[in-house]
Amino acid sequence: xxxxxQHPSRVICKSGTSVKxxxxxxxxxxxxxxxxxxxxxxxxxxxxxxxxGSKATYEQGVEKDKFLINHASLTLSTLTVTSAHPExxxxxxxxxxxEDQPQHFGDGTRLSIL
Amino acid sequence: xQSVAQPExxxxxxxxxxxTVKCTYSVSGNPYLFWYVQYPNRxxxxxxxxxxxxxxxxxxxxxxxxxxxxxxxxxxxxxxALVSDSALYFCAVRDGTGRRALTxxxxxxxxxxx
Numbered sequence: 001x002x003x004x005x006q007h008p009s010r011v012i013c014k015s016g017t018s019v020k021x022x023x024x025x026x027x028x029x030x031x032x033x034x035x036x037x038x039x040x041x042x043x044x045x046x047x048x049x050x051x052x053g054s055k056a057t058y059e060q061g062v063e064k065d066k067f068l069i070n071h072a073s074l075t076l077s078t079l080t081v082t083s084a085h086p087e088x089x090x091x092x093x094x095x096x097x098x099e100d101q102p103q104h105f106g107d108g109t110r111l112s113i114l
Numbered sequence: 115x116q117s118v119a120q121p122e123x124x125x126x127x128x129x130x131x132x133x134t135v136k137c138t139y140s141v142s143g144n145p146y147l148f149w150y151v152q153y154p155n156r157x158x159x160x161x162x163x164x165x166x167x168x169x170x171x172x173x174x175x176x177x178x179x180x181x182x183x184x185x186x187x188x189x190x191x192x193x194x195a196l197v198s199d200s201a202l203y204f205c206a207v208r209d210g211t212g213r214r215a216l217t218x219x220x221x222x223x224x225x226x227x228x
Contacts, residue, residue: 009155043221102160103160103216110155
């Protein structure tokens with residue numbers, strides 16, 4: 001069964017809306033989670049590292065005020081796309097894993113901004 | 115900086131034939147190497163990993179991969195392909211001494227024909 005749950009699986013909303021995506025580790029505690037973005041027919045690009053109890057670490061070129069990350073507990077990280085615009089439309093995927101284990105990925109969230 | 119190259123955008127193979135999906139990597143420290151598979155509109159499923167030990171790694175669904183340090187390669191193989199193996203395959207690497215975020219290759223679409 002899934003060890004990382006991501007919700008929602010699909011979001012369609014109007015431009016200017018803020019969208020929150022949740023990533024939960026189901027049977028382990030994750031001090032670190034990762035958020036990736038995948039454009040159509042392209043690879044996954046790391047956006048940020050979500051750190052429990054502290055600020056997220058963003059990759060170069062990723063706007064931290066645009067993509068707000070909160071990791072308030074050991075089993076939940078959220079990514080909020082603020083004031084979303086059509087160019088933010090993408091497939092967002094989170095991952096988490098125990099320190100010595102491979103990362104497990106959520107099923108992704110397809111975000112479509114009209 | 116670490117990187118992964120998957121030179122083939124697509125691999126076509128007939129059902130029952132052996133398949134190979136190529137991957138080469140570049141990393142500064144000891145490589146941790148992974149293969150993941152992605153089905154449409156889904157997250158990534160872990161197939162196998164190499165961290166240390168035998169160069170031939172066996173994973174899920176009959177897949178295996180061979181770590182070749184001199185050629186910095188980690189090709190994915192399966193002796194007999196199934197139509198259900200058709201999917202998008204990603205090779206990924208991380209530095210064993212660094213952060214756990216993965217760097218992905220561009221992906222290879224495997225098409226198995228009946």
